[in-house]
Amino acid sequence: MTANIIDELSWRGLIAQSTDLDALRRDADAGPVTLYAGFDPTGPSLHAGHLVPLLALKRFQLAGHRPIVLAGGATGLIGDPRDVGERTMNSADTVAEWAGRIRSQLERFVDFDGPGAAIVENNMKWTGQLSAIDFLRDVGKHFSVNVMLARDTVKRRLESDGMSYTEFSYMLLQANDYLQLRREHGCTLQVGGSDQWGNIIAGVELNRRVDAESVHALTVPLVTSSDGKKFGKSTGGGSLWLDPEMTSPYAWYQYFVNTGDADVVKYLRWFTFLDEAELAELEAETAERPQARTAQKRLAAEMTTLVHGAHNTAAVELASQALFGRAELTDLDEPTLAAALREASVAQVRPGDATTIVDLLVVSGLCESKGAARRTVKEGGASVNNGRINAEDWEPQTTDLLHGQWLVIRRGKRNFAGVQVLPT
Numbered sequence: 001m002t003a004n005i006i007d008e009l010s011w012r013g014l015i016a017q018s019t020d021l022d023a024l025r026r027d028a029d030a031g032p033v034t035l036y037a038g039f040d041p042t043g044p045s046l047h048a049g050h051l052v053p054l055l056a057l058k059r060f061q062l063a064g065h066r067p068i069v070l071a072g073g074a075t076g077l078i079g080d081p082r083d084v085g086e087r088t089m090n091s092a093d094t095v096a097e098w099a100g101r102i103r104s105q106l107e108r109f110v111d112f113d114g115p116g117a118a119i120v121e122n123n124m125k126w127t128g129q130l131s132a133i134d135f136l137r138d139v140g141k142h143f144s145v146n147v148m149l150a151r152d153t154v155k156r157r158l159e160s161d162g163m164s165y166t167e168f169s170y171m172l173l174q175a176n177d178y179l180q181l182r183r184e185h186g187c188t189l190q191v192g193g194s195d196q197w198g199n200i201i202a203g204v205e206l207n208r209r210v211d212a213e214s215v216h217a218l219t220v221p222l223v224t225s226s227d228g229k230k231f232g233k234s235t236g237g238g239s240l241w242l243d244p245e246m247t248s249p250y251a252w253y254q255y256f257v258n259t260g261d262a263d264v265v266k267y268l269r270w271f272t273f274l275d276e277a278e279l280a281e282l283e284a285e286t287a288e289r290p291q292a293r294t295a296q297k298r299l300a301a302e303m304t305t306l307v308h309g310a311h312n313t314a315a316v317e318l319a320s321q322a323l324f325g326r327a328e329l330t331d332l333d334e335p336t337l338a339a340a341l342r343e344a345s346v347a348q349v350r351p352g353d354a355t356t357i358v359d360l361l362v363v364s365g366l367c368e369s370k371g372a373a374r375r376t377v378k379e380g381g382a383s384v385n386n387g388r389i390n391a392e393d394w395e396p397q398t399t400d401l402l403h404g405q406w407l408v409i410r411r412g413k414r415n416f417a418g419v420q421v422l423p424t
Contacts, residue, residue, distance in 0.1 A: 004028055005063035009220075011276065012269040014056065016194040017219045019204060024189065024216045028065065032116060033216075035060055035189035036068035036181055038123070038174065039106060041076040041098030042087070045243035046105050048255075049193075049231060052220045052270055054109050056191050057118075062273075066116045068187055069106040073099040073124035075174060080199070081153050081167040084160070099124070105242050119185060126180045127173060139176050140169075142209045143202070151198045171202045178203030182215060189216040223270065226262035242307055248339035249304055249312040250319055257293070257300035257320075261286055264295045272302040316340070323408065323416055325386045334403040341406065341418030348420045357382055357394045364409045364417035376411055383410045396421075 006025040009015050018024065027033055037053045039046060046054070057067035076095045079087030090098075099122060110118035130139075148154065148171060157163040178200075181187040190200045200217040207213045223231035240255055241247040259267055265283045268274060274282075282295040304313040319340045321327035329337070347354075347363045354363045361373035361382060374392055376382045382389045385400060385408050396407055401421055410416040 005060050005065065008059060008063065009056070009218075013266065014052070014059075014220050014270060015218060016221045017197050017217075019201075019217045021218075024218065027188070027216070028063070032065050033060070033189055034066045034068065034185055034187045035191055036070050036121075036178075036187050037191045038070040038072050038075070038177060039102055040072035040080065041095055041102050042079060042090075043239075043241075044098050044101055045241040045246050046102050047242060048240040049223060050242075052223060053192055054106065055271065056220050058109050059273075060191075061110055061116050061118065064116055066118070067110050068119045068121055068181060068185060069103075069110060070177060070181070071099045071103045071106060071120070071122045072177075073122040074127035075123055075170065075177070078166055078170050078173060080170050080174075080196075081157060081163060083153060083156050086164055086167060096124075101243070121181065123173075123177045123180075127176070130176075135172070138210075139172050139206070142206055143172060143175075153195075153198075171199050174199040175202035175206040178215065179206050179210060182207055182213060183211070187215075189218060191218050191220065194219040194222050221270075223267075226260060244308055244312075248335075248342075249308040250316045250336055250339040251343050252307060253300045253304045253313070253316040253320070254343055255300075256303045257296050259296050259299060261290050261295075264299055268295060268299050268302075271306075272299065274298075274302070312336075322386070324413065325383075325410075329385050329402055329408055332402075334406075337402060337406060338418075341408065341420075344417050346418040346420055348422055350422050351424055354419070355395050356392065357384065357389045358392050360384070360396075360407065360409050360419055361411060364419055366409060366411040366415055366417055381412045384408065386410070 004025055005028055006021060015021070035057065037057055039050055039054070054069075057069060061067050073096060076099060077090070077092060103120060103122070107120060112118050148168065149158070151171070154163060154168065178187070178190050190203055192200055197217070197219050200219065204215055204217050207215045225231060240252065256267070264286060265279065268279055268282060282298060285292065285294045301313050301317065304316060315333060315336045318327055319332050319336050322329045322332055323340060345365055347365065349363060354360050357377055358370050358373040361367040361376060362370055367373040367376055373382075377389060377392050380388060380390065384396065385402065401407065405421050407419040407421065408416060409419055
């Protein structure tokens, strides 16, 4: 056992709400605590917003406690009520497939060996066997409709477009998860995002009313940037997914390396396992030399290694350097090069469509006209694959194509785009 996990979470600013923090601290000191966090398969992958509660499980495990990661195969069929509109009801087969996919992602963040070996569960295991009569008698009987109506999300929905009984009942299903996990695994702590506080407290109350057992609740903050923008939205507007097929390691790295100075130290506290001394150094570096972006680079490296592994971190760091002429483009593997170029822009051409550097500058969008492109070449501002092009009639040869299909076109030092030469 290391220093008390509650103290660790406190200095990192990771405690938003809790039941009895002193009692939880005493229980954590007395011996290993079994805790859980649940993740509904409302999409084919987890996203960056799931990481704070997921990493909280890992922090508890590193402190000697036992985590349970719960894939919501049952609750994912219902959907936790949101502020606006009913959730789309996905088919049982789709939700089951998504539950399997996110389970494999959940398993990457906890350790399954040793005395605190993690447990993976799916709430379909007990909810799927629960009849409507049993649900109403054994679970629903213990809840006051008045209390459920007082929940903020429910109130907002009732004041706008209303809410189905299906979504209204979600709280009861999640509360029952806590009851079942305590009975089967001795779980006495549920962790989740602060928007889950009402659901988590419902589970605390259900354990007390049904089995006269006292259990704990703790929430971590929801992540937003200093300007109030929603965390985890990529430059393309979509979510920042943990699945590398949905968000490439390069796009993931770029999101974090572009974190603002006002947020970077907070994100380092919340998303990494760096200690207080390292974080203090990075905070001082950010204040004294913000242009160096040392903290952002460290955050991006830590986050990419955490989610995608050290190999992909090395590849995307090399790509970031190579695209601006500080490393060899030929050293990049094709998936990393393609992902990096797609984060900028990619023009597709066929042999003969764009034959000269002037054509390539225009078709790539780096110059708005051939006249502007000619001036760029004349002034020494055009390059292909990091090699300066000085002749307006320069044409790429087959040997110039990276991985047989890519050209990296650059105007000046900072503006680049990709051209993909399609087969004839």
